[in-house]
Amino acid sequence: MVEFWDTTSKVSLTAAYLGRELGVASINDAHTFALFRDCGAPLLMQKFPDYWGTMRSAGMDDAQDMADMECANYGTHHASVGATLAMSWHLPAEIGQSIQMHHENRELSQSTNTPNDKPAILVSLGILADGILRNYRDIPTSDHLDRESELAYKTLCVTHEDLDPLQSDIKRILSGE
Numbered sequence: 001m002v003e004f005w006d007t008t009s010k011v012s013l014t015a016a017y018l019g020r021e022l023g024v025a026s027i028n029d030a031h032t033f034a035l036f037r038d039c040g041a042p043l044l045m046q047k048f049p050d051y052w053g054t055m056r057s058a059g060m061d062d063a064q065d066m067a068d069m070e071c072a073n074y075g076t077h078h079a080s081v082g083a084t085l086a087m088s089w090h091l092p093a094e095i096g097q098s099i100q101m102h103h104e105n106r107e108l109s110q111s112t113n114t115p116n117d118k119p120a121i122l123v124s125l126g127i128l129a130d131g132i133l134r135n136y137r138d139i140p141t142s143d144h145l146d147r148e149s150e151l152a153y154k155t156l157c158v159t160h161e162d163l164d165p166l167q168s169d170i171k172r173i174l175s176g177e
């Protein structure tokens with residue numbers, strides 16, 4: 001659980017920072033989304049003692065496969081559980097929608113009115129924050145993450161060059177300074 005919350009905390013701070021600096025989302029929206037994005041996972045860990053071990057041993061490289069595996073093993077997946085929790089906590093509807101779709105890249109690729117599509121923007125910020133954290137931790141990227149990241153860049157209408165000037169601040173955020 002410590003690892004889970006450390007990752008969640010770092011991803012949410014990074015997503016909030018990116019949202020503000022790239023001018024695509026408010027700190028509040030990006031932080032709230034990324035903080036609660038995977039909140040269904042601790043619930044599933046409580047209910048199914050083997051959940052975390054199963055997820056870890058399967059690897060987290062292909063998020064869609066992971067969601068499919070959760071469904072096969074536990075009859076649901078953490079995005080769906082998280083969206084239900086968000087609704088019960090009266091979080092804004094768009095936050096719940098974002099949590100629900102955060103592993104559904106088909107929806108991201110089909111996003112048509114991106115500047116107004118808050119769920120697609122928030123999910124994309126989470127993907128970029130995931131990639132940045134992996135890089136910071138020297139965890140190799142994967143084909144799946146690379147594909148997700150390219151979709152995220154496209155959705156946010158930003159480039160790798162837009163992120164470069166932000167690297168020193170991001171390192172400071174991730175090191176907890």
Ligand SMILES: [Fe+2]
Binds near residue numbers: 037038078102103
């Ligand atoms: Fe997730």
